[in-house]
Ligand SMILES: Cc1ncc(CO)c(N)n1
């Protein structure tokens with residue numbers, strides 16, 4: 001069994017829980033409160049910027065020159081999506097200031113950056129993989145179940161259900177499988193743990209947005 005196949009079995013429950021989250025079901029139905037979506041978008045803009053930085057760092061650490069190229073391109077893609085968010089969705093929804101990173105985003109990004117910086121490169125790759133894979137699966141699920149008529153979030157839904165994104169996701173999975181194959185059982189286990197942690201943090205990112213979770217104000 002491939003590393004990715006085994007590892008996915010370890011997050012299947014988390015993934016099923018994500019599909020049932022109010023953020024996801026209301027986004028599909030088009031009933032998610034606009035203020036909730038704006039909070040999510042502002043946090044996601046910050047997320048994508050730093051996700052791009054973490055991808056670049058893993059690219060710099062990769063052994064295989066083709067992996068270096070792939071991660072540099074992923075990093076570029078993340079920044080391009082961030083820019084699109086700014087230029088279109090921010091305008092559409094009347095958002096001007098993305099503000100500062102709130103706890104869920106902060107936790108996730110700092111986990112990604114510290115794993116990318118301090119852990120083995122294979123573990124960094126695995127930590128970054130749920131950002132691709134969960135969004136693709138959730139994007140496809142929402143696309144198939146969405147209320148398309150008058151759904152204000154239609155454009156966002158298309159970003160993650162299109163086939164260009166699908167090809168990148170498959171590439172990222174393949175790179176992780178090849179890296180796992182070349183590594184040791186100990187590293188593979190750390191890869192799996194990092195993948196599980198990031199999957200939980202994906203859940204928490206949506207949950208934090210749904211509940212408007214912010215730092216305490218003193
Ligand atoms: C939190 C989060 N994870 C993954 C993606 C996929 O790009 C995103 N936009 N935001």
Ligand SMILES: Cc1ncsc1CCO
Pocket residue numbers: 073074075076077078081131132135168
């Ligand atoms: C936006 C985004 N999310 C995961 S990867 C990526 C960009 C891939 O280039």
